Ligand SMILES: Nc1ncnc2c1ncn2[C@@H]1O[C@H](COP(=O)(O)OP(=O)(O)OP(=O)(O)O)[C@@H](O)[C@H]1O
């Protein structure tokens with residue numbers, strides 16, 4: 126390295142000549158050591174001259190210390206001897222930056238109340254914004270749906286691919302495995318009653334009514350809501366959303382509607398596939414370890430199948446799609462300038478979306494039970 | 499004076515390529531110790547890419563880059579960090595950490611390299627750099643998203659100065675600054691160079707900056723450095739782009755402005771009041 130053997134920086138008070146002699150390397154590396162020394166000198170620097178002729182290297186950290194010396198002793202640049210023109214210029218520039226700076230005061234206990242209040246207001250504000258956003262989207266959506274020319278087909282197809290097609294393998298695999306596990310567990314319990322054939326009803330019921338749509342929605346809540354938030358959030362933090370506005374377009378039209386429509390198309394389709402794969406998982410397990418042949422499984426499935434189970438499952442799909450899409454997009458719009466806030470909003474959108482999906486599913490279950498479906 | 503000891507940066511036969519697009523093809527560049535080198539060239543000629551290649555953010559597709567006589571790509575990680583510590587880099591779009599305040603941004607490298615500094619000392623140093631960069635003191639507690647475009651530039655400059663680097667890489671530092679601020683910036687750069695012996699690699703489109711503080715100017719065109727010489731030689735260089743650049747209306751205005759003032763950078767530093 127170019128750093129020569131660091132000549133230790135020194136500061137000596139020469140009482141006879143009434144000067145303060147500085148010598149050595151006044152650099153950042155010596156700052157921790159020198160700063161307390163110069164501070165302790167304080168007012169005693171007053172009325173003296175500074176002799177810098179012994180200084181070998183001076184950087185801006187060293188210049189800062191010299192400038193504070195000057196300030197504390199109320200000295201001017203004229204009281205400096207032995208400094209080169211460059212060093213003088215640097216000290217002068219440094220001196221100009223010395224202003225009383227007030228950093229925010231330390232935290233106090235009353236800040237706690239302040240934060241509680243702030244959090245409550247934020248919560249209220251969030252609810253207000255969610256409602257406002259839902260309102261805005263509902264106002265825009267029918268108009269967009271009625272005019273196919275406003276569908277932004279390219280964007281729509283792109284999102285359907287991302288939301289639907291790309292999620293297909295994982296959803297198929299996941300539901301296949303869950304179907305297999307449920308069938309197996311059910312069969313183990315039912316076998317004791319000699320009723321293992323009811324495992325067929327178990328898996329078909331549960332997948333048609335609940336698991337098909339629920340697993341799909343939860344997976345998309347994790348996969349798609351987060352993607353929407355991150356995409357829109359990154360655009361928001363780079364002022365792209367403002368650019369869309371000033372170009373005379375409506376961000377909801379351009380960004381939200383295609384995403385919502387894509388989810389509305391993809392989620393029911395994926396739900397159907399999830400149902401099929403779950404039941405298929407049951408079929409495979411039945412054939413492999415329960416001595417129920419595929420033919421028997423399918424015959425039993427046909428006998429017991431009722432369309433209302435399928436409808437109960439499917440009817441929930443568009444609702445979940447709306448919830449996931451709305452939360453994902455809204456959280457994206459809430460992003461503020463920093464990169465950190467994109468991360469925070471993404472987490473929050475996934476948590477909210479999964480929570481809402483499960484909550485709504487429970488409400489649906491109650492309602493359908495009351496209806497006797 | 500041009501012994502190879504004096505060459506802080508040596509670029510030899512540099513090739514940079516994105517897919518089939520060749521940005522640099524056999525580019526050669528020398529930067530001498532203690533000089534302010536102005537790098538000019540049309541948009542998209544690869545100035546930023548050249549800077550990234552020199553500071554080691556981009557592995558070149560051919561040729562070599564030596565900084566302080568060492569090839570960064572070939573050094574072991576620890577030695578390489580030691581060299582990198584002597585760089586100060588200002589990216590074209592600032593690249594401030596958006597989740598930290600300006601003060602904290604400046605303190606990041608201090609914290610990392612000088613853990614022995616206590617909080618108050620770090621505050622002192624970051625306030626100094628923020629002041630030197632020409633920001634008001636209250637900017638220290640603001641987040642980058644709360645600053646204006648020009649102020650973000652200055653904040654990024656403050657961070658690049660945090661460790662008192664030996665080489666400063668600046669990518670269009672005065673773009674987006676008001677002319678008075680830009681002039682003050684030029685002057686600050688001169689002061690720092692004279693006092694700290696800085697070497698500055700300065701990418702700029704600002705003709706006034708070239709005329710006031712640059713010791714030499716390198717022109718990037720046709721995937722190479724066309725010339726790398728003092729300004730008056732570059733002005734006379736026979737190439738259509740160079741001629742348009744320096745003898746177009748803006749070039750002439752800047753030239754006229756600079757001839758009205760004392761011409762050597764050092765002289766200017768003494769006559770004008772220091773910055774900001
Ligand atoms: N990551 C990348 N991938 C592909 N091409 C790139 C990449 N970075 C730069 N380029 C290309 O390299 C060329 C040079 O880019 P560079 O950013 O260096 O231009 P520049 O000279 O800095 O221009 P400006 O003055 O506008 O900043 C451009 O044509 C650009 O498209």
Ligand SMILES: [Mg+2]
Pocket residue numbers: 545546547590669
């Ligand atoms: Mg560039």
